[in-house]
Amino acid sequence: MTPFDLLLQQLINGLSLGAMYALLALGFTIVYGILELINFSHFNVFMVGSFIAMGVLHLFGIEGQSVLLHGLPLVGVLLVVLVVTMIACGFLGVIIERFALRPLRGVKGPMAMITTIGVSYILSNVVLLTQGANEKNYPNPIPHWSFYIGGINGARITVFQILIWVISTLLMGGLFWFVQRSRLGKAMRATAQDPDAALMMGVEVNRVIMTAFFMGSALAGAAGLIFSLYYNFTSFGIGFSAGLRAFTAAVLGGIGNIPGAMVGGIIIGLIESLAGQYIAVKWADVIIFSILVLVLICRPAGLFGRLAPTKS
């Protein structure tokens, strides 16, 4: 590979990882935008999503990486797995909100945030105790076809990477459409901008919050599936490092800002793969978080954030 091909390759990889981080970051940002709550249970909703998707893949008889599907069956199976995982995770998010967080609504201080950490531990321990501590080989039915840019020695794009881009573009586009155009989406934005005024327009705030948790958690489920297909494994512990990077992406983009989370995710993915190539994989986290600190020093509200909410 020429140096240029190498760079191109890392950009392709980074965009794929970044799309996954963006999906995960959106859940942090949507919930924060409305409740000003950092939801750490989101880390492990992502992890649970990876396990749910694994279960569904097993139901289709797909074990390990030996059963490969093509054409319509591949698209069909992936679609079912994706939809089931997203809906299941969405409901998990709604349950967490309803039973762990709603009773604390309006309580000042960090109680709700601490509760999300507690919920996060509950989720990871339930998975640890029922699924064991070993890393699991992940069922993956996607063939290893690739496209080469500039000949067989050039940069490579796998079918799976293209799938990641298609799926995440559709999901993020759908989310964006929902928030911009639908009635409930507008109510979400209104609630985020001025909760009291939204209430007085007749917005059912509980429904808005539930929707935010459902959508954020569903996207986390999709991210969990993508993560595990990408690395071919899952474990009860995957939520922490991926979740922390995605949270960083949300903060980098300006937490509460939806396009910000998308761009932030892509940036984190690119940094991770470029740092892995040109410095060392082990340094990736150091670089990611150093950049976070630098950005926050220069722009405390993140790249696209507003420091003070425009509330009067």
Add this chain to the structure above:
Amino acid sequence: MVNTHYGDLHVLKNVNYRLDQGEIVCLLGGNASGKTTTMKTIMGIVRPTSGSVIYEGEAIEGLATVERVKRGIAPVLEARRLFPRMTVFENLEMGAYTRKKGAEFDQDLDRVYSLFPRVKERRDQVSGTLSGGEQQMVAIGRALMARPRLICMDEPSMGLSPLYVEQTFDIIQEINRQGVSIFMVEQNAAMALLIANRAYVLQTGQVILSGSAAELRENETVREAYLGEMQGGH
């Protein structure tokens, strides 16, 4: 008789207001007199600790805000409180949130646009970038989009230039002529008493005076405290 508490703080003490259909009633009072709490009690943001809120013959103090909006009560909030990063049109849509879109929505939109041609011009602009006067037009328009029978206004003249204040009060009268009752909290007593039918004066949570607007305009206390006239002036 409504009593409202915030924790141990007794904000409204046995206050009693009446507003007949088609009236403009104004509530005068200084800071911390309980005016905003009155508004919040009507809208259902705070619940009275005792007493009741009767609207069209029905006790509504136990109803959620959504239900009150559906029954035709709409707010114009203190300092406008538009959704700053939504467009003017989206703000108007939020005003009609509890209603279905359709012919009625379009009618109401036309009504708002004919009352405020400026709002129509600015409909795709992000509302946070409007001037204070324009924001007030959108805020009133947003309330009208709920097709209300009662509008509760909290300080509609606050922060507006004299020209806009006059315009706002003209519009309030116009809306009232179209059959909407108005309950208004206002510091600008001179203007408010000119358009109101009746008024109440609130002081530290108690109604100390009430009567027709004409009576109150002549009242010594009101002249001194709210109309800025010195006792025994020249």
